[in-house]
Amino acid sequence: MLTVKRRDFLKAMIISTSLLVLGRPLVYEYQHSQSALTPFGSWYVVQIAGTPEVLVNNYILTVDGEVKNPMTFTYEDLINLPSVEVKDTIQCVSDPFFLKANVVWTGIPLKEIIDMVKPSPDVIKVVGFGAEGYTADIPIYKAMEPDVIIAYMADGRPLPQVHGYPARLAVPGWWGYTYVKWLVRLYFTSKNVLGYWESEGYPDVAKK
Numbered sequence: 001m002l003t004v005k006r007r008d009f010l011k012a013m014i015i016s017t018s019l020l021v022l023g024r025p026l027v028y029e030y031q032h033s034q035s036a037l038t039p040f041g042s043w044y045v046v047q048i049a050g051t052p053e054v055l056v057n058n059y060i061l062t063v064d065g066e067v068k069n070p071m072t073f074t075y076e077d078l079i080n081l082p083s084v085e086v087k088d089t090i091q092c093v094s095d096p097f098f099l100k101a102n103v104v105w106t107g108i109p110l111k112e113i114i115d116m117v118k119p120s121p122d123v124i125k126v127v128g129f130g131a132e133g134y135t136a137d138i139p140i141y142k143a144m145e146p147d148v149i150i151a152y153m154a155d156g157r158p159l160p161q162v163h164g165y166p167a168r169l170a171v172p173g174w175w176g177y178t179y180v181k182w183l184v185r186l187y188f189t190s191k192n193v194l195g196y197w198e199s200e201g202y203p204d205v206a207k208k
């Protein structure tokens with residue numbers, strides 16, 4: 001089934017070709033290597049509140065907590081870091097059959113950021129904050145996996161606003177609630193902090 005518009009398909013081809021020429025990104029494939037991408041228009045939306053408008057010119061990602069080098073990143077900083085592509089299925093824990101989408105993410109491995117900020121050896125978790133106050137926690141061992149990324153593109157295009165523009169987490173293999181949209185802060189902690197859904201009793205190790 002051809003679900004990607006021809007123009008977008010060509011654009012994706014051009015982008016992936018040029019990325020290959022420039023930097024040979026790692027491409028991780030998950031679950032749906034045989035199936036088509038979900039068109040933007042039919043990608044599900046799940047969120048605790050309205051869609052915040054995050055202005056890209058004011059956007060700052062703060063990385064702090066129990067780290068040696070707290071840092072901040074602008075959108076430009078992020079898109080200039082080495083990126084990878086990850087083919088993934090994002091899926092809500094409440095999925096009856098349609099709350100999932102096949103997406104190719106482009107973004108920066110969280111591990112790269114972790115290497116820069118140098119968390120204390122006691123750190124067990126990183127907590128992601130959305131611009132509207134949403135949180136999700138990820139154990140540090142999961143955050144270190146090379147395909148866990150700060151995504152700023154979906155299918156070769158900037159993230160749609162409702163899907164987390166300008167940047168969100170993508171945590172392949174884990175439930176959608178770990179994929180914090182409108183990501184504005186990453187907080188490293190030695191405490192057993194629980195995020196929004198984790199504190200409601202959803203699995204803290206959110207493996208699908």
Ligand SMILES: Nc1nc2c(c(=O)[nH]1)N[C@H]1C(S)=C(S)[C@@H](COP(=O)(O)O)O[C@H]1N2
Binds near residue numbers: 093182
């Ligand atoms: N900031 C923020 N991120 C969030 C949420 C939210 O409410 N706020 N909901 C989570 C849940 S429960 C899911 S399933 C996915 C859905 O992502 P999507 O709307 O892009 O499909 O976003 C996750 N990230």
Ligand SMILES: [Mo]
Binds near residue numbers: 046092093176177
């Ligand atoms: Mo969800």
